[in-house]
Amino acid sequence: MIEKGRDNVSVELRQQLGLLTDSSMEDFLVRIHRRTMAGWKFGLSESFFRKILYVAGTFVLVLLIAIFLSLVVASIPAIRHFGVGFLFGTTWDPVRGEFGALPFVMGTLFVSLLALAISTVFSLSISIFLGEYFRGGAVSAFITSVIELLAGIPSVIYGFCGLFLLVPVVRALEIKLNVAPYGVGILTSSLVLAVMIIPYSASIGREVISLVPSDLKEAAFSLGATRFEVIRKVVLPYARSGIFAGILLSLGRALGETMAVTMVIGNSNFIPKGIFSPANTLASVIANEFTEATGQLYLSSLVELGLVLFMVTTVINIFGKVIIRRMGMGDK
Amino acid sequence: MNNFGKSLLGLGMKKVLGLITILLISIVLGGTGHAKDIELIGAGATFPYPLYSKMFDVYNKEYAVKVNYQAIGSGGGIRQLISKTVDFGGSDAMMSDKDLAEASAPVLHVPTCAGAVVLTYNLTGDPRLGFTPDVIADIFLGKISKWNDRRISAINPGVKLPDMNITVVHRSDGSGTTFIFSDYLGKVSAEWKEKVGTGPSLNWPAGLGGKGNPGVAGLVKPTPGSIGYVELIYALQNKMPYGMVKNKKGKFVDATLASTSKAADTNLPDDMKVSLTDTDAPEGYPISGFTWILVYKEQNYAEKSEGKAKELVHLLWWMTHEGQKNAEPLEYAPLSKKAVEKAEKLIKSVTYNGKPMMK
Numbered sequence: 001m002i003e004k005g006r007d008n009v010s011v012e013l014r015q016q017l018g019l020l021t022d023s024s025m026e027d028f029l030v031r032i033h034r035r036t037m038a039g040w041k042f043g044l045s046e047s048f049f050r051k052i053l054y055v056a057g058t059f060v061l062v063l064l065i066a067i068f069l070s071l072v073v074a075s076i077p078a079i080r081h082f083g084v085g086f087l088f089g090t091t092w093d094p095v096r097g098e099f100g101a102l103p104f105v106m107g108t109l110f111v112s113l114l115a116l117a118i119s120t121v122f123s124l125s126i127s128i129f130l131g132e133y134f135r136g137g138a139v140s141a142f143i144t145s146v147i148e149l150l151a152g153i154p155s156v157i158y159g160f161c162g163l164f165l166l167v168p169v170v171r172a173l174e175i176k177l178n179v180a181p182y183g184v185g186i187l188t189s190s191l192v193l194a195v196m197i198i199p200y201s202a203s204i205g206r207e208v209i210s211l212v213p214s215d216l217k218e219a220a221f222s223l224g225a226t227r228f229e230v231i232r233k234v235v236l237p238y239a240r241s242g243i244f245a246g247i248l249l250s251l252g253r254a255l256g257e258t259m260a261v262t263m264v265i266g267n268s269n270f271i272p273k274g275i276f277s278p279a280n281t282l283a284s285v286i287a288n289e290f291t292e293a294t295g296q297l298y299l300s301s302l303v304e305l306g307l308v309l310f311m312v313t314t315v316i317n318i319f320g321k322v323i324i325r326r327m328g329m330g331d332k
Numbered sequence: 333m334n335n336f337g338k339s340l341l342g343l344g345m346k347k348v349l350g351l352i353t354i355l356l357i358s359i360v361l362g363g364t365g366h367a368k369d370i371e372l373i374g375a376g377a378t379f380p381y382p383l384y385s386k387m388f389d390v391y392n393k394e395y396a397v398k399v400n401y402q403a404i405g406s407g408g409g410i411r412q413l414i415s416k417t418v419d420f421g422g423s424d425a426m427m428s429d430k431d432l433a434e435a436s437a438p439v440l441h442v443p444t445c446a447g448a449v450v451l452t453y454n455l456t457g458d459p460r461l462g463f464t465p466d467v468i469a470d471i472f473l474g475k476i477s478k479w480n481d482r483r484i485s486a487i488n489p490g491v492k493l494p495d496m497n498i499t500v501v502h503r504s505d506g507s508g509t510t511f512i513f514s515d516y517l518g519k520v521s522a523e524w525k526e527k528v529g530t531g532p533s534l535n536w537p538a539g540l541g542g543k544g545n546p547g548v549a550g551l552v553k554p555t556p557g558s559i560g561y562v563e564l565i566y567a568l569q570n571k572m573p574y575g576m577v578k579n580k581k582g583k584f585v586d587a588t589l590a591s592t593s594k595a596a597d598t599n600l601p602d603d604m605k606v607s608l609t610d611t612d613a614p615e616g617y618p619i620s621g622f623t624w625i626l627v628y629k630e631q632n633y634a635e636k637s638e639g640k641a642k643e644l645v646h647l648l649w650w651m652t653h654e655g656q657k658n659a660e661p662l663e664y665a666p667l668s669k670k671a672v673e674k675a676e677k678l679i680k681s682v683t684y685n686g687k688p689m690m691k
Contacts (some may be wrong), residue, residue, distance in 0.1 A: 091535060092535055093529075093533040093534075093535035094506075094531055094532075094533040094534065094535070095528065095529035095530065095533075095534060095535065096529065096535070098535075114603060163550060168554060171555070173553070180497065180499065181555060181556065181557075182499065182540055182555065183554065183555065184540060184551070187381070192504060193558070209645060210583050235363060257654025262504070262543060263543065263547070266540045266541065267504030267540060267542070267543070268536075268539070268540060269535065269536070278541075278572055279542050280504075280541075284504075286542075288504045288505040288506070289505060289506050289533050291404055291405035291407060291408050291506065292405040292407035292408070292505065292506025292507060292532045292533060293407050293408060293426070294407045294428070294430075295430055295431075295531070311347070
């Protein structure tokens with residue numbers, strides 16, 4: 001005779017469940033078991049739930065399209081006036097009504113890519129450090145929380161720190177190198193931005209690296225590979241697509257960052273000539289000039305800058321996704 | 333999770349959600365004020381915001397009328413006035429012809445106070461320098477690039493100027509300060525007028541941009557050999573060194589509240605849409621300007637009640653008379669007598685359904 005415990009369910013079954021789950025999960029499983037035994041078929045609540053999920057998913061898509069459309073509609077006066085030339089125009093003259101986005105596109109790309117290059121060195125190292133060497137324990141917990149704290153610092157604070165701490169250092173460097181002692185410019189903004197975007201790629205990288213199956217690593221170790229070789233030839237290739245996804249996330253953040261960049265970039269509406277020159281980014285110009293802009297063409301040109309930023313981000317994301325898929329497929 | 337944890341989550345979660353809901357509802361409801369006091373809404377220039385803040389606070393205590401002013405920038409103020417979402421706008425720049433056309437009804441420019449733009453620089457020893465109009469223009473055009481340039485030392489014979497590059501600092505954001513400064517430069521330099529022009533945002537031929545007065549100061553203070561322009565009030569409050577400027581009558585004037593008010597000691601047009609830069613006034617500081625409150629001449633629009641329009645007119649009258657007392661303690665230059673007279677005429681011309689509201 002089967003021993004029946006609480007709820008008329010066999011003790012054996014309960015023991016099995018109890019071993020595997022905590023008590024609220026256990027109660028849930030018992031309830032489901034009872035329900036199925038009683039012959040219940042899923043009904044209204046399941047399809048209702050599914051409908052809510054569909055609505056939520058569609059809503060996000062609709063929202064994205066709405067944002068894009070509102071940008072396009074508000075840019076129409078500028079698009080009609082300048083056409084494609086807007087993307088290549090080098091003058092930004094609100095007085096004369098001549099607007100061109102090229103200096104800002106270059107500034108944005110220059111700053112973001114440089115920041116990405118600098119931050120990837122650190123975030124990759126951190127990912128390996130936390131994913132491979134110090135997986136658990138106090139060190140990992142401490143460093144992980146510090147990295148997450150970095151992500152939580154408001155961008156204005158980064159701007160202030162850049163302005164008060166980093167700019168004098170860069171200025172001293174420029175004086176030593178006999179370059180114009182601005183202190184602000186591409187280098188400074190890239191450095192500030194690099195620190196800001198480390199957490200995004202570091203945390204994702206850490207996750208994927210720690211998820212590399214130990215069988216693969218142990219196989220390599222047992223055949224005589226060194227730790228560094230295992231990381232380079234087994235762990236990183238396996239985690240490649242995930243790491244790249246994290247880097248892409250960081251780049252997306254860097255492209256759109258406004259406040260921290262606008263405080264240390266020098267706000268010069270010319271195409272930057274070198275790493276020490278001041279420049280301007282799309283987001284920074286919009287933030288600076290939008291409140292005081294009057295006149296339909298001026299406002300519409302600023303919105304078109306926003307549209308350009310939106311498109312640049314989208315293109316880079318699509319490009320990145322393609323690369324990630326290629327990387328993922330290469331393993332299979 | 334043990335039983336205790338489960339009960340805490342089960343009980344606590346509901347309570348927490350309930351609290352959040354109550355909090356949100358109370359925030360939403362609390363936002364809708366009582367309709368007891370009459371409320372006037374304005375938006376616009378950030379330059380006079382501290383003064384307006386004080387004025388409206390004093391006014392509220394005396395007359396129980398609440399005035400809500402949002403410092404969103406002159407451009408924003410003009411836009412809000414055109415879309416008729418505010419009762420009045422604040423602007424350091426006069427409305428352009430395009431703006432006036434969009435407004436489709438006459439807009440009055442009532443001056444409330446004056447401000448000045450000063451040149452602040454970073455040189456060892458903080459020498460007191462004098463500038464002439466053409467030198468200022470050429471510095472900001474990038475044509476004069478060294479401090480010991482002959483033209484600067486000619487004006488400042490007693491000062492030893494270093495062989496250092498001039499780093500120009502301007503505003504990165506649109507601003508009335510830039511408007512006044514560029515308006516001045518456009519008047520005194522034909523090249524500036526042609527190459528750059530006048531406006532709250534410009535295509536600067538040289539230099540770095542800082543956001544707001546603090547941004548410019550933040551770049552001038554630590555950068556040796558830099559020069560930038562800030563509001564007089566900002567320079568006074570932050571004890572920044574600034575130079576004297578030669579005015580139209582040939583006098584090197586120091587920017588003070590008195591010399592800013594004196595800049596309005598000239599022939600003022602009736603509609604007060606006048607730029608005070610490069611003023612004729614003998615004692616006036618040449619880089620000065622009014623800041624205006626913009627109101628529609630005809631107040632019966634967007635279903636505005638006559639009572640509200642009356643309150644607005646009364647507010648304007650107060651701001652240009654008793655309210656002026658608040659200007660000097662806050663380092664704003666009060667309106668000169670002539671300016672007040674013209675303002676009075678403008679305020680008296682505000683109508684409701686065609687009838688002037690104040691005699």
